[in-house]
Amino acid sequence: MTTVVDVEKLDQGRVEEFLGRVAVDSAAAFAGLSTSIGARLGLYKALAGAGWLTSERLAGRTGLNERYVREWLAVQVAGEYVLYDAETGAYLLPDEYAAVLADPDSPTYMIGAFTMLKPLYATEDALVDAYRTGEGVGWEEHGPELYEGVAAFFLPGYSAMLVQEWLPALDGVVEKLERGASVADVGCGFGHSTLLMAQAFPNSRFRGFDFHTPSIEAARREARERGLSDRVTFDLAAAQDFPGEGYDLITYFDCLHDLGDPGAAFRQAERTLAEDGACMVVEPNAPADPAGLINPIGRSFASASAVLCLPGAIAQNGPQALGNHAGEEALRTLAAEAGLRTWKTAAETLTNRIYDVRR
Numbered sequence: 001m002t003t004v005v006d007v008e009k010l011d012q013g014r015v016e017e018f019l020g021r022v023a024v025d026s027a028a029a030f031a032g033l034s035t036s037i038g039a040r041l042g043l044y045k046a047l048a049g050a051g052w053l054t055s056e057r058l059a060g061r062t063g064l065n066e067r068y069v070r071e072w073l074a075v076q077v078a079g080e081y082v083l084y085d086a087e088t089g090a091y092l093l094p095d096e097y098a099a100v101l102a103d104p105d106s107p108t109y110m111i112g113a114f115t116m117l118k119p120l121y122a123t124e125d126a127l128v129d130a131y132r133t134g135e136g137v138g139w140e141e142h143g144p145e146l147y148e149g150v151a152a153f154f155l156p157g158y159s160a161m162l163v164q165e166w167l168p169a170l171d172g173v174v175e176k177l178e179r180g181a182s183v184a185d186v187g188c189g190f191g192h193s194t195l196l197m198a199q200a201f202p203n204s205r206f207r208g209f210d211f212h213t214p215s216i217e218a219a220r221r222e223a224r225e226r227g228l229s230d231r232v233t234f235d236l237a238a239a240q241d242f243p244g245e246g247y248d249l250i251t252y253f254d255c256l257h258d259l260g261d262p263g264a265a266f267r268q269a270e271r272t273l274a275e276d277g278a279c280m281v282v283e284p285n286a287p288a289d290p291a292g293l294i295n296p297i298g299r300s301f302a303s304a305s306a307v308l309c310l311p312g313a314i315a316q317n318g319p320q321a322l323g324n325h326a327g328e329e330a331l332r333t334l335a336a337e338a339g340l341r342t343w344k345t346a347a348e349t350l351t352n353r354i355y356d357v358r359r
């Protein structure tokens with residue numbers, strides 16, 4: 001057997017420190033499955049606002065097997081997601097933690113990220129092949145929880161920021177939307193962004209486009225359920241040839257980098273924008289320089305890019321596969337080549353950058 005390192009020569013302090021970090025990561029990776037299971041089974045919701053509960057009472061509330069619930073609670077205590085009182089044998093999910101784990105309407109709800117894990121881990125074999133061959137793994141090749149998880153992951157940020165902060169940061173756009181504007185939301189997925197805008201601006205008309213049939217079907221269902229079908233339509237269409245013309249606003253929410261041909265998408269935007277129309281490009285706030293990714297958000301984006309965004313774009317056989325941290329310069333250059341030469345950073349959050357892009 002070949003030894004890779006000469007253990008004798010190693011700085012043991014450095015080994016220990018690094019081992020500690022990787023051990024934390026491996027614990028988090030193991031625990032992620034329990035987080036996803038807990039969300040699916042309604043365990044966090046049952047704990048939320050309930051005060052101190054024993055495993056028996058939690059099992060009773062959720063209709064689950066007590067032995068399993070107790071084991072699941074041990075994971076939660078070990079990760080400090082749930083507090084434990086040894087005297088009474090009871091468990092508590094603090095309200096502040098419930099805002100992250102139990103309440104889909106909270107701006108800090110994080111469960112979407114965990115919902116994505118099952119389908120992503122399931123593509124490991126396909127990814128191993130793809131890394132060898134250079135082929136892609138298409139967006140449509142994942143399990144249904146991927147699309148549900150992506151939509152749930154982005155929704156809290158959009159709910160908190162889109163209407164309140166991002167649209168007002170685009171010159172003159174809110175005034176047009178209030179009067180009555182025509183909007184295309186490209187790569188809309190489940191259409192949460194489209195529906196948030198439609199809810200806020202009843203005089204405007206919104207068209208959501210995506211090339212993924214189950215997502216468009218989910219978006220249509222949601223529009224019907226929310227009574228917004230009078231002003232929103234969802235149609236199957238690729239970013240490079242979606243129908244319509246004279247749009248006052250064309251939006252791309254966390255999808256431009258997923259396209260196999262983002263340049264063609266910008267060219268289609270240039271063709272279909274009204275004379276004084278604007279594009280809103282929402283992209284991950286992650287830089288092209290890997291050194292800038294050394295933080296939890298950068299690491300999450302880079303990790304998703306390597307197993308989802310980049311393989312998805314490569315599967316489209318286009319000229320570009322940007323990955324989700326291509327950086328502003330690459331996007332700005334593609335837009336300019338398509339005739340969209342006015343580029344401005346309109347807003348920024350920890351996770352997203354919002355660009356105002358025009359002719």
Ligand SMILES: C[S@@+](CC[C@H](N)C(=O)[O-])C[C@H]1O[C@@H](n2cnc3c(N)ncnc32)[C@H](O)[C@@H]1O
Binds near residue numbers: 139154209237253254
């Ligand atoms: C990360 S998801 C974002 C979805 C949605 N905009 C959101 O923010 O929740 C990327 C979306 O881009 C769509 N997509 C990828 N390539 C596309 C293409 N060439 N044309 C249209 N949609 C595409 C996918 O189907 C997916 O819904």
